[in-house]
Amino acid sequence: MLSIKNLHASIEGTPILRGINLEVKAGEVHAIMGPNGSGKSTLASVLAGREEYEVTEGEVSFKGINLLDLSPEDRAREGVFLAFQYPVEIPGVSSTNFLRTAVNQVREYRGEEALDAVKFLTLMKEKMRLVEIDQKLLSRSLNEGFSGGEKKRNEIFQMAMLAPTLSILDETDSGLDIDALRIVSNGVNQLKTKDNATIVVTHYQRLLDHIVPDFVHVLYNGQIVKSGTKELALELEEKGYDWIKDEVDSKATV
Amino acid sequence: MSTLIKEDILVELLATTGTGFEEVRAAGKQAFQVQGFPTNKSEEYKFTAITKKIEQSIQNFAPAAPFTVTAEEVNANIFEGYAGDVLVFANGHFAPALSSTIEGVEVSLLSEKSSIALGSIAKPEKDPFCALNQSSFEGGIFISVPKKAQIQKPILLLNFFKATAGQVIQPRVWIEAGDFAEVTFINHSVNLSDIPYFVNKVVEVKGGVNTQIRYYKLQNEGKNVIEVSNIETDIQKDARFTSVNISLSGEMVRNNLTLNILGSNSEGNMYGLYLLNGKTHVDNHTNVDHTVPHCESNELYKGVLADNSRGVFNGKIFVRQDAQKTNAFQQNSNILLSDDAVVNTKPQLEIWADDVKCSHGCTTGQLDEEALFYLQARGIGKLQAKGLLLYAFTGEVMDYITDQSFREYCIAQVQDRLGSNL
Numbered sequence: 001m002l003s004i005k006n007l008h009a010s011i012e013g014t015p016i017l018r019g020i021n022l023e024v025k026a027g028e029v030h031a032i033m034g035p036n037g038s039g040k041s042t043l044a045s046v047l048a049g050r051e052e053y054e055v056t057e058g059e060v061s062f063k064g065i066n067l068l069d070l071s072p073e074d075r076a077r078e079g080v081f082l083a084f085q086y087p088v089e090i091p092g093v094s095s096t097n098f099l100r101t102a103v104n105q106v107r108e109y110r111g112e113e114a115l116d117a118v119k120f121l122t123l124m125k126e127k128m129r130l131v132e133i134d135q136k137l138l139s140r141s142l143n144e145g146f147s148g149g150e151k152k153r154n155e156i157f158q159m160a161m162l163a164p165t166l167s168i169l170d171e172t173d174s175g176l177d178i179d180a181l182r183i184v185s186n187g188v189n190q191l192k193t194k195d196n197a198t199i200v201v202t203h204y205q206r207l208l209d210h211i212v213p214d215f216v217h218v219l220y221n222g223q224i225v226k227s228g229t230k231e232l233a234l235e236l237e238e239k240g241y242d243w244i245k246d247e248v249d250s251k252a253t254v
Numbered sequence: 255m256s257t258l259i260k261e262d263i264l265v266e267l268l269a270t271t272g273t274g275f276e277e278v279r280a281a282g283k284q285a286f287q288v289q290g291f292p293t294n295k296s297e298e299y300k301f302t303a304i305t306k307k308i309e310q311s312i313q314n315f316a317p318a319a320p321f322t323v324t325a326e327e328v329n330a331n332i333f334e335g336y337a338g339d340v341l342v343f344a345n346g347h348f349a350p351a352l353s354s355t356i357e358g359v360e361v362s363l364l365s366e367k368s369s370i371a372l373g374s375i376a377k378p379e380k381d382p383f384c385a386l387n388q389s390s391f392e393g394g395i396f397i398s399v400p401k402k403a404q405i406q407k408p409i410l411l412l413n414f415f416k417a418t419a420g421q422v423i424q425p426r427v428w429i430e431a432g433d434f435a436e437v438t439f440i441n442h443s444v445n446l447s448d449i450p451y452f453v454n455k456v457v458e459v460k461g462g463v464n465t466q467i468r469y470y471k472l473q474n475e476g477k478n479v480i481e482v483s484n485i486e487t488d489i490q491k492d493a494r495f496t497s498v499n500i501s502l503s504g505e506m507v508r509n510n511l512t513l514n515i516l517g518s519n520s521e522g523n524m525y526g527l528y529l530l531n532g533k534t535h536v537d538n539h540t541n542v543d544h545t546v547p548h549c550e551s552n553e554l555y556k557g558v559l560a561d562n563s564r565g566v567f568n569g570k571i572f573v574r575q576d577a578q579k580t581n582a583f584q585q586n587s588n589i590l591l592s593d594d595a596v597v598n599t600k601p602q603l604e605i606w607a608d609d610v611k612c613s614h615g616c617t618t619g620q621l622d623e624e625a626l627f628y629l630q631a632r633g634i635g636k637l638q639a640k641g642l643l644l645y646a647f648t649g650e651v652m653d654y655i656t657d658q659s660f661r662e663y664c665i666a667q668v669q670d671r672l673g674s675n676l
Contacts, residue, residue, distance in 0.1 A: 048631050051623075076633035088628040092646025098629070101642070106633040141646075158632060 001026050001197050002067075002166055007058035008222075009046045016042040018222035019058070024166070027194040031208055031233060032201045034219035035241040040201045041085055043219070044170040047199075048082035049075050062166065076102075077109035079165030079196075083155040083172050090142040095154070098142050099124070099161055106162060127160040131187040149180035156187040167191075168199045173207035185210030205237035218244055267315050267390060267422065274365045278372045282388025285378035292382055299508075301566045301598045302537040307480055307506045311450040316420030317392050318451060320347035323414045328352050331412060331444050333663035338408035338440070345415060346425030346455075347393035358403045359437075364394030370428055375458040376486040381510055383482040387456040391426035401432030401462065408438040408468075408657045415475065417449035425455045433462035438470070440660050445475040450505065452480045459487035459495070463517060467495050470655055471509075472664060474502040477532065484510045489549075491517025498654050500664055501528040501536045502671065512541040515577075518548045526555035527651040529671050530563030530595070537566035544577035544607075553584040556648055558672075559595035567599040569614070575606040584614040589621055589647060641672040648672075 002024040009017040016039045024030055034040050046053050047060065049072035060067040067075060090098070103123075104114040115123065128135065131153045143151050152172050159167055169188065173181055188198065188211050200211055208216070208230060216233045218226040220241070225248045226232065236244075291308075292299035299305075323344045332340060339354035341361060348363060364370065378385035399405055415423055431437055443453075461467050469485065481504060489495050501507055513522035528536045542551045557565045567586045588597045601614040621643060629639035648668060655661040 050627055071636065072627060072630035073633055073635050073639075076631055082631050084628065084631075088622075088625045090622075090625050090628070090643065090646060092649055093629075093642055098632070098634075098642070101638070102629075102632040102634050105635060105638070109633070162633065 001063060003061045005059050007043075007046070007060060008056045009042060009053045010056055011042070011053050015056070016053070016222055017046065020222070020224060022217065022224065024197045024199065026197055028215065029192070029198045029200065029211060029213045031213035031216045032199060032219055033203065033205075033216060033233060033236060035245070036203070038219040039222040040203075040219050041170055044082055044168045044199075044201050047075075047168055048072060048080060073105070074109070076162070076164075077106045081159050081162055081164035081167045083152075083159060083167065083169045085170040085172075085174070087143050087151040087155055089144045089146070091144050093142045095138040095140060095142045096124070099158065102158075103161055123161065127157060130160050130190055131157045132183050133157050148175045149177065152176060152180065152184055153187075156184050160187065160191055163191075165196050166199070167196070168201065170201045171203065172200075173202055173204060181207065181210060205233040208233045220244060220248055267386065274368055275372060279389050281373060282378045282385050282390070285385035286382055286389055288379070289382040289385060298381070298539065301564075302506065302508055302535065304480065304482065304506055304508055308452055311480055311505065312421045312452050314419055314421050316422065318345045318416065318420045318423045319418045320344050320393070321416055321418065323349055323352060325352060327414065327444075327446070328412065331442070332410065333659045335659040335662070336410065337659065338410055338657065340410045340412055341395070341397075343393070343395070343411065343413045343425065345392070345423050346413070348395050356405070356409060358400065359405060359409070360396070360398040360400075362396045364396050364426060364428060367396045367428070370396060372426070372428065372458070375460060375488050375514075376456050376484050376512070381484060383454050383508075384456055384484045384510070387424050387426060387454050387484070391424045391456070394426035395428070397427070397429045399431040399435040399437045402434045403432070403437075404435070405437040408440050408660070411439060411441045413441070413443040414446055415443060415451060415453060415479070416446040417451035421449060421451045423451055423453045425453070427455070427457040428460070429457065429467075430460040431462060431465045431467055434464045435462065436466040438468040438657060440657065441469070441471040443473065443475050445478060448478060450478045450480065454482045455484070457483070457485045459485070461487060461490060461493050461495060463490045464492040465490070466493070468498075468656060469496070470498045470657070470660060472500045472502070472667075473504055473507060474667060476503050477505055477534075479504045480506045482508045482510070484512075486510075486512040486514070488514045488516050489520045489522055492519045493517065494521040494523070496523040496654065497525065498651065499526040499538065500651070500668075501526070501530070501538075502667060504534055504536065506535040508537045508539070510539045510541070513543070513551065515542065515544050515549045515551065516546065518546045520549050522549075522551045523654070524551070524553040524555070525651050525654045527648050527668070528555075528557045528559075528565055529648070529668060530557070530565055531560040533562050535564045535566075537568075539568045539570075541570040542572070542582065544571070544573045544580045544582060546576060547578045547580070549577065550581040551583070554651065555586045556651055557586075557588040557597060558591065558644055558648060559588065559597055560591040562592075562594045564595070565597040567597070567616070568602060569600070570602045571604070571612065571614070573603075573605040573607050573610050573612065577607045578609045580607060580610040580612070582610070582612040586616040587647070588616075588618040589644065590618060591621065638673065641669065644672045645669055
C-alpha cells in the first residue's frame with residue numbers, strides 16, 4: 001500500500017530525513033519510535049504534505065500513485081489521514097460544518113454522491129459512539145477550548161468519519177491520561193480492517209499495549225536504524241534509546 | 255484654503271445649491287472655506303488622499319441630475335425574502351412613486367421641513383466634507399419615527415447612483431426618533447453607470463431617550479465610486495444605537511461615524527467589515543464621545559485585504575471627566591492576503607475620567623497557515639479552506655445584523671468574495 005524509498009527531506013535547508021525505507025501493507029500496523037528530534041513527526045508531516053518540508057530525494061508510492069505529486073487535500077482524498085500531534089483550534093468554523101465539507105469533498109473526489117444533512121448526521125452519530133465524543137463538543141468551533149484529550153479524541157473521530165486507507169497517528173498518545181488513551185486506542189482498533197493500515201508514531205511504548213503493532217521501527221538521525229516486532233518496543237521501554245544510539249554511532253565510526 | 259483643487263472647481267461646487275436652508279447652507283459654505291479640501295498634511299486624512307483622487311477622477315463637478323429609476327431596477331436590488339419597507343433615491347433625490355408608505359413613519363422632502371436644525375448634530379466645523387455637503391446638498395430626506403413607535407419592519411434606503419453630465423452627488427438625510435421609539439435602517443447603494451462619481455453624504459440621527467436605533471450600511475457599488483460618508487448621532491439617556499458597516503468595493507471610500515453619548519445608561523455600538531481587493535481604498539474613522547456616566551460603547555472592525563488594496567482604521571474614544579463608570583471596548587483586526595496590501599490602524603483613546611473600563615486592541619496578520627494545512631489534510635481544497643477560514647474571521651461582524659434577509663444577503667456576498675480568492 002505504502003512504499004517509501006530512500007526518502008530525504010529538509011526544512012529550511014537542514015536535512016531531517018536522511019534515507020527512509022519503509023513498506024506498509026494493507027492490514028498492518030507499524031509503530032515508529034525514536035528519541036526526540038529523530039525525525040518521527042517530520043516523516044508524518046511529509047507524508048501528509050506539509051509544505052514547509054522539502055523532499056530532496058527518494059520516492060513515496062501510495063496505492064501505486066506518486067504521493068509526493070499530490071496536494072495535501074488530494075492525499076487526504078486518496079485516503080491518507082494524519083492525526084495531528086497538535087490539532088489546530090479554529091475559532092468560527094463549526095466542527096459539524098467543517099466535517100461535512102470535508103466528507104463531501106472527499107466523496108466527490110471519489111465519484112460518490114454527497115451526503116445530505118440527514119445521512120451525514122446519521123453517520124456522525126454512529127462514529128461519535130466509537131470515540132465516546134459528546135455532541136456538545138461538535139456544536140462548538142473546531143477544537144476551540146477543547147482539552148488535550150478531547151482534541152485527540154476529535155482526531156480519531158474525524159478519522160472514523162473519513163474512513164482512510166492509511167492512518168498516521170502522530171504522537172496521539174502524548175499527554176493523554178489512561179482513560180483517554182483507552183478510548184482513543186479502542187477507536188483506532190475498531191477502525192482497523194484487512195484493507196487499511198496504520199502508522200503509529202510515538203515516543204512511548206505505553207500506547208503499543210493498546211494498539212498492538214505488527215512491526216516496530218526505530219528512527220534515529222533521520223533513518224530507520226532498527227526494525228522488529230512488538231518485543232522491540234518493550235526492550236526500548238526497558239533500556240531506553242541510548243543503546244541504539246551507541247550501536248548506530250559505533251557502527252558509524254568503524 | 256487648499257490649492258489642491260482648483261478655485262474654479264470649488265466655485266462650481268459651492269454654487270450648486272439646492273433650494274431652501276439659506277442660512278444653513280451659508281454656515282456650511284463658511285465652514286468649508288475655513289477648512290478647505292484636506293491635503294496630505296491634514297491629520298484626519300493623512301492616509302487617505304481623497305482630494306487627489308477626486309481631482310483625478312472627476313471631470314465635471316456639477317451635480318448629477320435626478321433620473322428615473324424603474325420598478326424592475328428596484329425589485330432587482332431588494333434582498334431575497336426582504337419583508338420591510340423601501341425608500342428609493344435617485345442621485346440622492348427621493349422617488350416617492352417607487353417607495354413604500356411606511357405605517358407610523360413620516361417621510362418628507364427636507365425642503366418641506368425648513369425648521370429642521372440641519373448641521374446641529376453633524377457639525378460642519380468638524381469635517382470639510384460634512385461642511386461641503388451642508389453648503390450644497392441636493393434633494394434630501396426627512397424621516398421621523400414618533401414617540402413610542404415600534405417599527406418592526408426595517409426601512410431600506412435604496413440609493414441608485416448614475417453620473418450624468420455632472421459627477422457629484424450630495425445626499426442629505428435627517429432621521430429623528432421620538433422617545434422610546436425603535437427602528438432599523440438598511441442603507442444600500444447601487445451604481446447604474448460606468449462613469450466615476452463622487453458621493454458626499456451626510457446622515458444625522460436624532461434619537462430620543464430610550465430609543466433603539468439600528469443603522470446598517472452595505473457598500474458594494476464597484477470601482478467607480480469615490481465616497482465620503484458622514485454619519486453622526488446624538489444618543490440620549492437609556493438609548494441604544496448600533497451601526498454595522500460593510501464595505502466590499504469602491505475606488506476610495508471614507509466613512510466617518512460619530513456617536514455622541516449624551517445621556518446616562520446608554521449604549522453605542524460600531525461594527526464593521528471591509529473586504530478589499532484590487533486597488534480599493536477604504537478608510538473607517540469612528541469617534542465615540544462619552545460625556546456622561548454609566549454608558550457603554552462596543553466597537554469591532556475587521557478587515558481582509560488582498561492585492562494592492564488599502565485599509566485605514568482610526569478609532570477615537572473620548573471619555574470625559576464626568577463619564578465615570580464608562581465601559582468602552584474597541585478592537586480592529588486585519589488579515590493581509592498579499593505583500594502589497596496595506597493597513598494603517600490607529601486606536602486613539604483619550605480618557606479624563608478615573609473610574610472606567612476601556613480596552614482597545616488591533617491585530618494585523620496573515621492567514622493561519624497551520625489552520626489552512628489542517629483543513630487541507632482533511633480533504634478540503636485549498637481555495638475553499640481559505641474561504642472557510644476567512645469567513646470564520648469575518649462572520650462575527652455579520653451576527654450583529656438583526657434583519658435575516660439582509661444578513662443572509664451580506665453573508666452570501668461575503669462568501670462569494672471569499673470563495674473566489676477575493
